[in-house]
Amino acid sequence: MEYVLTFVNIQHNHAISPSRAKTLKKNRELSLHAKWIDEINDQAGVTIRNTYQSLATAAGDYDKLTFTQKDLWNHVARNVRVIEEEGDAKSLMQYFHRIQEQNRNFFYEVKLDEQHHIKHAFWADARSRATYEYFGDVVSFDTTYLTNRYDMPFGTFVGVNHHGQSLLLGCALLSCEEENSFVWLFDCWIRCMGGKAPIGILTDQCKAMRNAISKSLPMTRHRWSKEAFESSWTDFINRFSLHDNNWFV
Known part of the structure; x- marks a missing residue:
């Protein structure tokens, strides 16, 4: 296959900032x-x-x-961030088992390392799974940092119902934010939701997350920022004069 360059546009739509080039992954x-x-x-x-x-x-x-x-x-x-203390790991597994005994629709999966320490964990209760059936077309996924004892990223899948209320659709603890970790998580989540992928997903600008979504959710539209979605949604409301429609605003 050969490519022929026929046109070059050297104009930029933003100011060039050489000082920020070092923050790119290839330069770090x-x-x-x-x-x-x-x-x-x-x-x-x-x-x-x-x-x-x-x-x-x-x-x-x-x-x-x-x-x-x-x-x-x-x-x-990559080396040490796991739930390794016997008491904590045991308590977490006991909690998962206990909740599943109370409700068989409670779902969880864990990934262990070579020493059988918990490296990743995902769980979703029966309400989250049932809610996804009705409000799982578009979801957001986000991680928070340094907010638990093991400094492990805590990830949440969140949807929105027709009243504009946030709905929790699954939770996870990850050892790190690398592509393989996200692939494992997204695969678990889709299995939990009966193999039904969302139409769209919103995340932050994480390359590892983007690559994982392309592998685990190849038919799902991926958008990086909530602000961009809000802007497009506002344009949609204005275009079709839907300001007085309670289902859209």
Whole structure:
């Protein structure tokens, strides 16, 4: 196959910022020193956020760093970020078993590492699964950081009903935010929902998440920002004069 270049548009629709090029994944690099500090601090119980702040202070500013906080996170997560304490892992599994005994429609899956520690966990209750049948056309997926004992990203699938109320459609704990982790999670979620993929999904601008969605949800339309959806929705309402229709506004 051959390609012929017939036209080039050198104009940009935004100001070029060379100083931000280093934040692109291909230009980021975690130095040996940063890796060593990251591992030592993690063993000492120092949070990733505090480690990142201390490294930025030592470098002179955040702009001086060649990596992001997420890079520090993923470095540690690849090796040690698991639910490894016997009591906590056992309690989590006991909780899952107990809830499933009370309601067989409660769904959960866990992924273990080589030492049989819990690396990822996903769960959804019967209400979430039933709700998805009616309001699962468009969902959003988001992760929060550093909000639990193990500093593991907590992911949520959320939908919206016809009253504009948010609906929880599943939860997960992940060891890291890498493509394989998201593929595992999205596959679990689709199995939980009877193999029915949503028409659309909204996420943040995470390349690993985008790649995982293309593999696990190939027929689902993926959009990066909620703001873009809100803007398009407003244009739709204005175009068809739906301001007085309670089903749309």
